[in-house]
Amino acid sequence: xAWAGLGGAGVIAATVPGSDAARxxxxxxxxLWVVGGSLAAKEYASAVLTTQVGSLDPWDQQGMTGxxxxxxxxxxxxxxxxxxxxxxIAAMPExxxxxxxxxxxxxxxxxxDAAVETSPQLYWAIFRIAGSCADQGFATDVANHVSSTPxxxxxxxxxxxxxxxxxxxxxxxxxxxxxxxxxxxxxxxxQAFVDAFFAAQPFQPA
Amino acid sequence: MLSAPTDSGLAFxxxxxxxxxxxxxxAEDVVWHFYETxxxxxxxxxxxxxxxxxxxxxxxxxxxxxxxxxDTYVAQVFSQGIQLPRDDAPMADDRTLVLTNESRCGxxxxxxxxRDRRHRAR
Numbered sequence: 001x002a003w004a005g006l007g008g009a010g011v012i013a014a015t016v017p018g019s020d021a022a023r024x025x026x027x028x029x030x031x032l033w034v035v036g037g038s039l040a041a042k043e044y045a046s047a048v049l050t051t052q053v054g055s056l057d058p059w060d061q062q063g064m065t066g067x068x069x070x071x072x073x074x075x076x077x078x079x080x081x082x083x084x085x086x087x088x089i090a091a092m093p094e095x096x097x098x099x100x101x102x103x104x105x106x107x108x109x110x111x112x113d114a115a116v117e118t119s120p121q122l123y124w125a126i127f128r129i130a131g132s133c134a135d136q137g138f139a140t141d142v143a144n145h146v147s148s149t150p151x152x153x154x155x156x157x158x159x160x161x162x163x164x165x166x167x168x169x170x171x172x173x174x175x176x177x178x179x180x181x182x183x184x185x186x187x188x189x190x191q192a193f194v195d196a197f198f199a200a201q202p203f204q205p206a
Numbered sequence: 207m208l209s210a211p212t213d214s215g216l217a218f219x220x221x222x223x224x225x226x227x228x229x230x231x232x233a234e235d236v237v238w239h240f241y242e243t244x245x246x247x248x249x250x251x252x253x254x255x256x257x258x259x260x261x262x263x264x265x266x267x268x269x270x271x272x273x274x275x276x277d278t279y280v281a282q283v284f285s286q287g288i289q290l291p292r293d294d295a296p297m298a299d300d301r302t303l304v305l306t307n308e309s310r311c312g313x314x315x316x317x318x319x320x321r322d323r324r325h326r327a328r
Contacts, residue, residue: 001288001309012279014288014309021290021307025279030268031219032275034241036290037253037262044253044261047223063276100311102284130311131285 002099003064005089006042007049010062015039027063028052058084061105068105068126071178073200075109078193081120082107095125096146096170096179100138103128109193122182122190124197129175139172146170158199169194173203210238216249216266227254228264236302240291241265243282246275284311 001014006024014023014036023036024045029052035045056062059082072080083091083106091106104127108120129138143163146152151165163170169180169187178201180187180194187194198204210231220228228251231238238250246267253262269275287310294304 001283001311012283014283014290016290016307016309019290019292019307021292021309023288023290023309025276025283027274027276030275031216032243032246032265032267032279034243034265034267034279035253035262036241037260040255041253041262044223044226044264047226048221048264051221063274063280066277066280102280102311131281132287132310135285 003089003092003101003104005086005092007046008053008086008089009049009056010064010085010089011045011049028056056085058086061085061088064088064103065105066103066128068103068128068176070202071126071176072105072107072124073197073202075193075196075200077112078109078196079112079114080107080109080124081116091125095127097127097129097142097177100130100133101127101177102130109190121186122180122193125179125181127177127179129177131175134175139175139177142177143172158195159204160198160201162198171198171201173201176203209233210235210250211242211248212251213247213249213266216247216268217251220249220251220264220266225256226261227256228252229254231263234302237291237294237304238263240289240304240306243267243275243279245270245273245278287311 004011004013009026011024011026020038022039023034025034035041088106106125108123110118146163152163155162155164160171166184167181171178212230231250231252241250241263246269248265248267250263250265252260253264254260267275269278287308289306290309292305292307294302297303
């Protein structure tokens with residue numbers, strides 16, 4: 001079970017390899033929609049979604065983000081841009097946590113005075129590890145996986161423990177995973193943002 | 207609740223889809239329990255192809271007051287997993303046997319579990 005894309009929508013897809021049983025769930029206009037049964041029901045779910053997706057705002061994340069916006073604190077001088085839903089869905093296969101997250105929020109940040117059409121350079125992705133995965137120690141697995149990846153070193157930014165290499169900064173706090181990615185030059189240019197970003201995290205001591 | 211929940215206000219929102227028809231679940235149905243999201247107002251129906259083959263179920267649900275139905279769903283399924291009904295059959299003792307597969311989240315799907323369970327419900 002994992003978030004996935006279906007017909008341009010963000011859905012929670014539940015399937016089992018080797019089984020014909022499946023289920024897709026999503027939200028639209030404040031309601032929960034669930035279609036399940038055999039894999040043949042996917043055609044019906046897709047048809048229902050076709051009637052809904054056209055009226056969705058491109059930035060409507062359909063419940064993927066939950067309350068993760070609190071981990072993108074306002075930083076003076078910088079503006080967060082959410083990824084459009086279709087781009088957020090397209091990025092899912094590349095994400096650090098595989099399918100083991102229950103919330104997902106992704107975007108990029110630009111200086112306040114940058115034109116809106118400026119190409120993204122520093123991306124952020126914030127996850128809440130799925131409850132059942134967290135119960136099985138998945139956060140530790142993630143930390144072990146990242147720290148054992150060549151190039152990653154432990155460090156600290158504004159008191160927050162991080163793992164980083166030249167292109168990534170990863171922080172884990174309880175069931176929250178924060179991943180910043182950029183090229184080394186960009187990280188240098190956005191040093192003030194990165195410091196302020198971690199200093200303002202809600203899990204920092206008051 | 208003994209039978210599948212229905213709500214005319216939610217039923218009205220389901221679009222017609224060519225090639226499929228919807229019908230209420232029979233009174234003795236137990237499969238609907240496996241689609242239940244606790245704490246929501248729900249409308250549950252059976253999906254059939256035009257030639258009468260049942261292919262699944264649809265549920266449309268709303269929250270009470272300010273309750274977000276997707277938040278409720280996320281909280282329940284990502285912590286507990288989902289039992290996906292695969293087959294069901296009546297038993298001699300007037301109960302129904304429902305075979306399910308369990309779907310849980312996992313890293314890239316590689317840890318998705320498959321486990322047959324047998325449920326008996328009146």
